[in-house]
Amino acid sequence: MSTVAAYLVTGGLLFIIGLHGLILRRSLLRKILALNIMDSGVFMILLSLAARSAPPRSGTPGDGINRHCGRRQRDGPGTGAPGACPQPLY
Amino acid sequence: MDLSLHPHWTVWCIVVPLLAGGLAVLVPRWGKTIGLIGAVLTLIVVGGATLQLLSHGPQRIEIGSWGAPLGIQLQLDGPALMMLWTTALVSLPITVYARDYFQTPQQQIRFWPLWLLLWSTMNMLYLSADLFNLYITLELLSFVSVVLVALAGPNAVRAAIRYLLMNLLGSLGFLLAVALMYGAYGMLDINMLAEQVEATPLTGLALALMSIGLLVKSALFPLHVWLPPAHAGAPAPVSAVLSALVVKASFYLLLLLWLTLYSPLVTRELTTLVGLLGIGAILWGSLQALRASRLKQLVAYSTVAQLGYIGLAITLIDVAAWQPVLTFIIAHACAKGAMFLAAGNFQRAAGHDRMALISAALRALPVSVFAFALAGISLIGLPPSGGFLAKWLLLSAALDSGRWLIALALVGSGLLTALYVFRVLERAVRPGAALKPVGRVSPLMEWSALGLGLLAILLGFAGMWITQILAEWPV
Numbered sequence: 311m312s313t314v315a316a317y318l319v320t321g322g323l324l325f326i327i328g329l330h331g332l333i334l335r336r337s338l339l340r341k342i343l344a345l346n347i348m349d350s351g352v353f354m355i356l357l358s359l360a361a362r363s364a365p366p367r368s369g370t371p372g373d374g375i376n377r378h379c380g381r382r383q384r385d386g387p388g389t390g391a392p393g394a395c396p397q398p399l400y
Numbered sequence: 401m402d403l404s405l406h407p408h409w410t411v412w413c414i415v416v417p418l419l420a421g422g423l424a425v426l427v428p429r430w431g432k433t434i435g436l437i438g439a440v441l442t443l444i445v446v447g448g449a450t451l452q453l454l455s456h457g458p459q460r461i462e463i464g465s466w467g468a469p470l471g472i473q474l475q476l477d478g479p480a481l482m483m484l485w486t487t488a489l490v491s492l493p494i495t496v497y498a499r500d501y502f503q504t505p506q507q508q509i510r511f512w513p514l515w516l517l518l519w520s521t522m523n524m525l526y527l528s529a530d531l532f533n534l535y536i537t538l539e540l541l542s543f544v545s546v547v548l549v550a551l552a553g554p555n556a557v558r559a560a561i562r563y564l565l566m567n568l569l570g571s572l573g574f575l576l577a578v579a580l581m582y583g584a585y586g587m588l589d590i591n592m593l594a595e596q597v598e599a600t601p602l603t604g605l606a607l608a609l610m611s612i613g614l615l616v617k618s619a620l621f622p623l624h625v626w627l628p629p630a631h632a633g634a635p636a637p638v639s640a641v642l643s644a645l646v647v648k649a650s651f652y653l654l655l656l657l658w659l660t661l662y663s664p665l666v667t668r669e670l671t672t673l674v675g676l677l678g679i680g681a682i683l684w685g686s687l688q689a690l691r692a693s694r695l696k697q698l699v700a701y702s703t704v705a706q707l708g709y710i711g712l713a714i715t716l717i718d719v720a721a722w723q724p725v726l727t728f729i730i731a732h733a734c735a736k737g738a739m740f741l742a743a744g745n746f747q748r749a750a751g752h753d754r755m756a757l758i759s760a761a762l763r764a765l766p767v768s769v770f771a772f773a774l775a776g777i778s779l780i781g782l783p784p785s786g787g788f789l790a791k792w793l794l795l796s797a798a799l800d801s802g803r804w805l806i807a808l809a810l811v812g813s814g815l816l817t818a819l820y821v822f823r824v825l826e827r828a829v830r831p832g833a834a835l836k837p838v839g840r841v842s843p844l845m846e847w848s849a850l851g852l853g854l855l856a857i858l859l860g861f862a863g864m865w866i867t868q869i870l871a872e873w874p875v
Binding site: 325329332338341345348349351352355356359362 | 565569572582
């Protein structure tokens, strides 16, 4: 949980840094960059909130992840050894 | 006709303008026709949604039959229906106006898809019952509005960029608040959240971020700085839509969230703060409108001032909830739409909108002056206009709950409004020759402005209807 908290705080800091830049910088390019930093802060918060309860990699039977990976195996040959869940490319 | 056979009128309110917009991209040559047909069809579909509400009561629709925690729900209730109607009634004359306003094919090609997309987005905002979906509609709304402002040409780019930056700031605040709410409660559906929300510090932070984000987008003083350049610089039909509808959409959302989701956290202090900002907006906006050197700037500052009334109305949500605010939103939407369309006509005829030289253009366009005057009557709040009805509702709510300062502000601000409205009308009756118009103002452009002005007055007679709808189908 403490790792998650660290990421949450970092996300909040990024948001504030971006806000600071957006308000105080005069150059348009810097303002847009500052907006992007704010964005990153929000995304980091969203991701670390999601990371609080990590879904199992190879899910239990009947959950969404497992079905999805089973379909991929059927559709695309050579995506992995039988029984293993193919890792997405990105 | 058995309406249960057509259960998706609500969805069509979003899909029809969206499809029309897509079609306008594919067949740019027919943009005008597609725009008009799309507008009429949307009006019909909103009528269908009304019949559905009348016969079946409030609706929740699960898109693609995905249930609430995972899927996105649409919700049709009284306030949402009022906003749908406001948007449709104001948008139809603006569509007719825009048909003749844009002259170059390049502007036409860009305007129609964006305009229909904007309409669809607004309808989606009113109907969404999911926080993340609401964020998406807000984001779409700002992007489309910014591009529409920039249609005015190189002179408007500065205003458009400022508008973009401020609105993105508001959106990001909203998004962060959505993330916090999701982190705290693990769900995004408004109705399910409303049952769970507790007054914790985290929820308070989310409320603060969301409210500030929405107030930036609603341009409540002192967060209004982006509004006057953007609304004054945009093409006339776009100014009308932005001032009449787009700023109201975020106000509607603010009110919805405060009345449902955050009702345990919205204290008297908070609403009083918004009310004080509202008084600031009325004073500052009216003062700037009195000093404005350009007509469209005057009308834009008048919007800043009038949005202050919504701030005032929010202080009364504990006694009066939706009714005064929504009545005010509808009355102001019609009046401000008419005013911007008329201002656009004067600008087109004179080739500029400088107050010092505008009186010749005013004399040349009596119908538009009449539209402007009708809109002014509603803004000032003279009977029997819609503005009068809204102010009367606000005033009686303020007096019933013993809030004298608000009552005083309401009465005093009518006087300020009268001053800047007559600053324009006085120029219409100055002696002198009518000017030879520089640009062509078609009869349709004049009559659509007048139509909206008449609507602003006629709303004064629709009070019972509004009351009934809101009383029968609250959120």
